[in-house]
Every structure is written in structure tokens, then in C-alpha cells.
Amino acid sequence: MPIQSRWTVPIPEQSLQKWVFGSSFGPLPDRVTFVDADNPDTRSLTFSEYRLLAKRVALGLQRAGLAQGDRVLMFSGNTLFFPAVFMGVLMAGGIFTGASPAFGSMEFSHQLINSGARFVIAGKRNVPVALDAMERNGIPKANLYTFDDALSSAGYISQLDIEHWSALLANPEEAERFDWVEPSDPRTSTCCLNYSSGTTGLAKGVEISHYAYIANGVACHFLEQQTPESRELLQRSKSLCFLPLYHAAGQTTFVANQPKLGVTTYIMPEYNFEKLLQHIQRFKITSLSAAPPIVLNIAKSPLSAKYDLSSVQDVTCGTAPLSREVADEAEQKLWPRGENFVRQGWGMTEITCAGLLWSTEDTQKSISVGEAVPNGQFKIMDGGREVTEPNKVGEIWYSGPTLMKGYWRNPKATAETIVEESGVRWIKTGDLAHVDRYAPGAKVFIVDRVKELIKVRGFQVSPAELEGVLLDRKDIVDVGVVGVLVNGEEVPRAYVVKGSPVSEMEIMKWLEGRVAKYKWLRGGVVFVDSIPRTLSGKILRRSLREMAKASDSKIKAKLS
Structure with a gap:
């Protein structure tokens, strides 16, 4: 039998915008909901201003010709106004889809065509890529708007004859009278197309x-308010948004869940680690x-010791596995007296966001990703057999x-991923895990991704496990492990960002004393400046494998 959540909670049948506002x-309430972290004294939005700006976007989109079910593609980094665009699309009866601002022409063009987006709102630096893709695919330039952190086009000059996004905004008085579109059936009405990372092929909507x-949102809110202390903390909570808002994790947390809870969020336009530390200290982020x-x-990072991080009371880590060693080191920096710990969670774009949480x-410290959220x-x-131990x-x-x-528009991929048994739809996640007990409330421990396992002479080697062990070394700042072919056999190779002088042989010999022989780095160690990752933090192993294929140097493996 499946492991059920310990909790069942009611889910309102309404639009997302109605649930939030x-x-x-x-x-x-006139509480401050969003603050521009780089300009906190002059740029912020209250909860009521958030709704009004979203309604201005919605009415403007309808007047521009958006019909119910039309897709609007947001191609921009984080700004103070990003959440209002998301909500405005929904209020207009449209479907939101967001593209990574790091996308090149090919990646953006794929999402543009696959989603069938009718309108594109692009950050200034993303306009050339968006315009090129739209022109090549016959989408009118008039449907492209330049997005920035200004609510007025005063002083805005476009050499490409592109409208500023403020041209979409209805005036506040009209927006006040505007009533948003409420879907006839919230269970079947799509609100967004969040594209999967695409690290194993073309991204899918x-x-x-x-x-x-x-x-x-209901499940997350329930788990966040299980004690009087947690409810009190929420009343004075301040969060820092540096996760990308086009991505499911950043989007669900900061566009919907935290605004509804009354949490004040400081939005970072661009991620910078030292700025993140500065913001934690300045704003007393909790x-x-x-x-x-x-x-x-x-x-x-030695930078962590330069700033006061004592205001932080809660850290939730997701999107990829976190090793015990790294979690322990971070906890010592944040809570030297051991009063708290980094909680991990697990989820997927395909399950909206969160599936396993704390x-x-x-309060029992663990590297687990938690248990099944309410209603999950x-x-x-194991193959076709259910593991019950x-x-x-x-x-x-x-x-x-x-x-x-x-x-979206991919029934083949859907059929390969979704299985229906006795009226229950299951998603095959591709994540390998085990539980500490077989019962409701069981804690889940993620091992790795099915497709990322390295097969060494019939043994399965987890890259995430080796990365966790290697990160226990103080001279390794970051690492990614992949399988490479050496003399016709697949073996592990580590790509390492070092923080102090260390040799390839030192790392290999050190690891050999800590893991089984078939897990040794017989593919060698390669030093790099950085590990390629998605904006949400996942290692791009495909990029590392391509790096290995393109490398001129051939590393000899010891296969005996």
C-alpha cells in the first residue's frame, strides 16, 4: 500500500488569484508585501498595491486582444513587478509561462513555439533574442513589450520600435472597477505552463x-503553522527572493504562498552572494x-563570517540533493549553538512544486527531505514491484x-510519465529514495536521479553521494560528478572547483579511503572555474559530459 500523508486538509475550488487576494x-491590509532589495527606501508594493497593479495588467492585456486561454510568455529576470504580471495574466483569463533569462535564441524559440504564446514581455537585455525568435516564427512585433522596473515609459527610448510594458497598464481608476476572470472549473482550468528543466531533452511545458x-499553497501553509512559535514567527517573517521567479519553486513561494501569509519579501533583481549576505544583515531576514x-x-565562503546572519531562523533547501556534510557546515555558520538545522524538501515542476516537506x-535533525505533504x-x-520495507x-x-x-501538447511524454492505477494517477518521478519506516509520517531520503546513475561493472554509483563526500574537504568549493568512458568502460569523474591548492592525486587517494572500490574516481579529477548549473541550482550533468567528450586530454584509468 502507498504511504499516505498524515494530514488531509480542504482545498478551495476557486481561482489562484481569489485564493491569494x-x-x-x-x-x-496595507502591509508591505514586496520590496526592491536594491532600493528599499523608494521601491515597494503593499498587498493592496500588488492586487491593483495585477488588475491593471489584466485589463490592459484584455484590451490588447488577449482571449481566454491565451498564453503570455514572460522572458525576464526578477523585478519588483514580476509577481503582478503573473497574477495579471491569470486575472485576464490567460495562461502564464516564464522563460529563463539565460536562454539563447534556440531555447527561447522552442518555448515560444511550443507554448503558442500570443504575447511576450521581455526584459531589456532579452529583447533581441525575443524579437529574433518572434520574427522568424511570424509573430507580430506589436505583441512584444519591453519589461523593466519602471511603471512609466517616461524617458524610455526604443531603437527597435518596441512598446514599453507600461503601455499595457490600464489606469488605476479603471482597474479598481475591473473584476477578474474566475475560471468555470478550477480543477481543469490551466493557470500556468512551467517548463521542466530540459536537462534530459527539450524542455516540456x-x-x-x-x-x-x-x-x-494550502499544503505548505499547513506545515508552516503547526506550532504557536511558527505562527508567531510568520507574523514577523521577512524573506529574501533570489530564486528565479520564472521557476516553479520561486514562483509558488513568492508570488502566491508568502503574500497570502503576510510575509514581506525582499526581491533581488540579480543574484550575487555577497549582496545576499548584505541583505540578510541589513533587513534582518528570517x-x-x-x-x-x-x-x-x-x-x-569566507564571506559568510563577515556578516551578521543571526536573524535567520529558517532555511529550506530544495531543487537538488544537499549532502549532510555541506548542511552541517552551513548550520555551524548560521546556528553555532545548534539551535536549528537546514530543512530539505523535495518536489517537481510536474507536481506544481512541493511533494515532501517538514x-x-x-524538530528532529535529519538530512531527510521530509514526509508527504497534506493530501499527498x-x-x-523497484521495477514493477512496490517496496514495502x-x-x-x-x-x-x-x-x-x-x-x-x-x-502541454505532448501526450506521448505524458503517457510515459503518468500511470493510472485503480483511478489514481501516479507520476514516475525518476528520483531514487528510501524511507526510514513504512508508515504515514515516514521520512524520505533522496539518493539520486535514475538517469544520472553511473554503471560501473554492474554496480550503481550515485553522483550525488560522491559529491557529498568530496564536499567534506575544505579545499573543494564545488563539485560535479559524471560517468565517462575510459577504455570502453563507464567510470566516475569529478569536476572540481578548488578553494586552495590541491592535486588531482590527493583528492583521488583521499576518496579511496572513504568509499567502495567501484566508486573510486577512475575517470580522474578535472579542475574547473565553475560547475554548470541551472538557475534553480541543479547541476547540468549533460554539460559536464559534453565537456568530457570535447576534452583533448585523455585521462588514463586504473581499472584493475
Whole structure:
């Protein structure tokens, strides 16, 4: 039998915007919801201003010709106004989709065409890529708007004859009277297409309904308020948004969940680690939602000691596995007296965001990613057999109300990923894990991705495990492990960012004393300046494998 969540909580059947704001016209508290972290004294939005700006976007999009179900593609980094554009698209009856601002022409063109976006709102630096893709695919230039952190086009000059996004905004008086579009069936009405990372092929649009998005928020809110202390902390909580808002993790947290809870969020336009530390100190940030590279920097960087991080009371790490060694180092920097620990979570774009999390009532320190969120369930599968014992590794199959409708216009990929059994839809996640016990409340421990395992003479080697061990060395700042072919056999190779002088042989010999022989780095150690990652923190192993193929040097392996 699957492992059910310990909790079942009701899910409102309404639009996401109604869940966040309550109504289109009712009074809202004037609490500060968003602050530009680089310009905190002059640039902020209250909760009521957030709703009004979103309504201005919505009415403007409708007047520009947006019909119900049309897609609007946001191609920009983080700004104070990003959340209002997201909500405005939904209020207009449209579907939001966001593209990474790091995309080149080919990647952006794929998402533009696959989503069938009718309108594009692009950051200034992204306009040339967007314009090129739109022209090549016959999409009118008039449907492209330049996006920045200004609400007025005063002083704005476009050499490309592109409208400033403020041209979309209806005036405040008209927007006050505007009533947003409420979907007829929130369970089937799509609110966003959040594209999967595409590290194993072309990115796929993940179709998320209003109902699924709200179910994600309801579950997170429930777990965040399980003790009187946690509820009190939320009332004075301050968060820092440096995760990309086009991505499911940043989007669900900062566009919907935290505004509804009344948390003040400081938005960083661009990620910079030292600025992050400065902001924590200046604004007394209490809560961090982070990816492993951020926690790694807190643990390893000497900059961490230069700033007062004592205001931080809660760190949740997701998007990729975090090793115990790195978590321990970061915790010593943040909480030297051992009063707290970094909590990990697990989720997927395909399940809106969160699937396994910690409840605030649970204070037992662990490297686990938590347990099934309210209304969720999972099982561990080994081939076609369900694992019903603790500590045995298998693939997570997950089910719950947050599950995607499917991959946008890709029934083949949907059928390969979603399995229906006895009326229950399960997603085969590709993540390998084990549980500490086989019962509700079981803690889950992620091992690795199915497709990332290295096969060494029939043995399975987890790159994440080796990365965790290697990061225990003080002279290694970051590392990525992949399988490479040497003399026709697959063996592990480590790409290492070093923080102090160390040789390849030193690292290899050090590891050999800590892991089984088949896990040794017989593919060698290669020193690099940085490990390629997605903006959400996942290692781009495909890039490392391509780096290995392109390398002129041939590393001899000791296969005996």
C-alpha cells in the first residue's frame, strides 16, 4: 500500500488569484508585501498595491486582444513587478509561462513555439533574442513589450520600435472597477505552463491548474503553522527572493504562498552572494528558500563570517540533493549553538512544486527531505514491484491534488510519465529514495536521479553521494560528478572547483579511503572555474559530459 500523508486538509475550488487576494474588490491590509532589495527606501508594493497593479495588467492585456486561454510568455529576470504580471495574466483569463533569462535564441524559440504564446514581455537585455525568435516564427512585433522596473515609459527610448510594458497598464481608476476572470472549473482550468528543466531533452511545458496551484499553497501553509512559535514567527517573517521567479519553486513561494501569509519579501533583481549576505544583515531576514549552491556558499565562503546572519531562523533547501556534510557546515555558520538545522524538501515542476516537506512541529535533525505533504501520497517502486520495507532504494511514484494535468501538447511524454492505477494517477518521478519506516509520517531520503546513475561493472554509483563526500574537504568549493568512458568502460569523474591548492592525486587517494572500490574516481579529477548549473541550482550533468567528450586530454584509468 502507498504511504499516505498524515494530514488531509480542504482545498478551495476557486481561482489562484481569489485564493491569494480573497476578492477582486474587498479591502486588503496595507502591509508591505514586496520590496526592491536594491532600493528599499523608494521601491515597494503593499498587498493592496500588488492586487491593483495585477488588475491593471489584466485589463490592459484584455484590451490588447488577449482571449481566454491565451498564453503570455514572460522572458525576464526578477523585478519588483514580476509577481503582478503573473497574477495579471491569470486575472485576464490567460495562461502564464516564464522563460529563463539565460536562454539563447534556440531555447527561447522552442518555448515560444511550443507554448503558442500570443504575447511576450521581455526584459531589456532579452529583447533581441525575443524579437529574433518572434520574427522568424511570424509573430507580430506589436505583441512584444519591453519589461523593466519602471511603471512609466517616461524617458524610455526604443531603437527597435518596441512598446514599453507600461503601455499595457490600464489606469488605476479603471482597474479598481475591473473584476477578474474566475475560471468555470478550477480543477481543469490551466493557470500556468512551467517548463521542466530540459536537462534530459527539450524542455516540456507542465500544465498546472488553478486547483493544483492552490493545493500546493494550502499544503505548505499547513506545515508552516503547526506550532504557536511558527505562527508567531510568520507574523514577523521577512524573506529574501533570489530564486528565479520564472521557476516553479520561486514562483509558488513568492508570488502566491508568502503574500497570502503576510510575509514581506525582499526581491533581488540579480543574484550575487555577497549582496545576499548584505541583505540578510541589513533587513534582518528570517527565512531563506534556497538551492544547494547557496547553502554551499554559506558553508564554504569566507564571506559568510563577515556578516551578521543571526536573524535567520529558517532555511529550506530544495531543487537538488544537499549532502549532510555541506548542511552541517552551513548550520555551524548560521546556528553555532545548534539551535536549528537546514530543512530539505523535495518536489517537481510536474507536481506544481512541493511533494515532501517538514512540518514545523518536527524538530528532529535529519538530512531527510521530509514526509508527504497534506493530501499527498507516494510509493517506492523497484521495477514493477512496490517496496514495502524501510531503507530499500527504489523510484518514487507520487500522487496528489498538485499533480500536473499533463505535458502541454505532448501526450506521448505524458503517457510515459503518468500511470493510472485503480483511478489514481501516479507520476514516475525518476528520483531514487528510501524511507526510514513504512508508515504515514515516514521520512524520505533522496539518493539520486535514475538517469544520472553511473554503471560501473554492474554496480550503481550515485553522483550525488560522491559529491557529498568530496564536499567534506575544505579545499573543494564545488563539485560535479559524471560517468565517462575510459577504455570502453563507464567510470566516475569529478569536476572540481578548488578553494586552495590541491592535486588531482590527493583528492583521488583521499576518496579511496572513504568509499567502495567501484566508486573510486577512475575517470580522474578535472579542475574547473565553475560547475554548470541551472538557475534553480541543479547541476547540468549533460554539460559536464559534453565537456568530457570535447576534452583533448585523455585521462588514463586504473581499472584493475
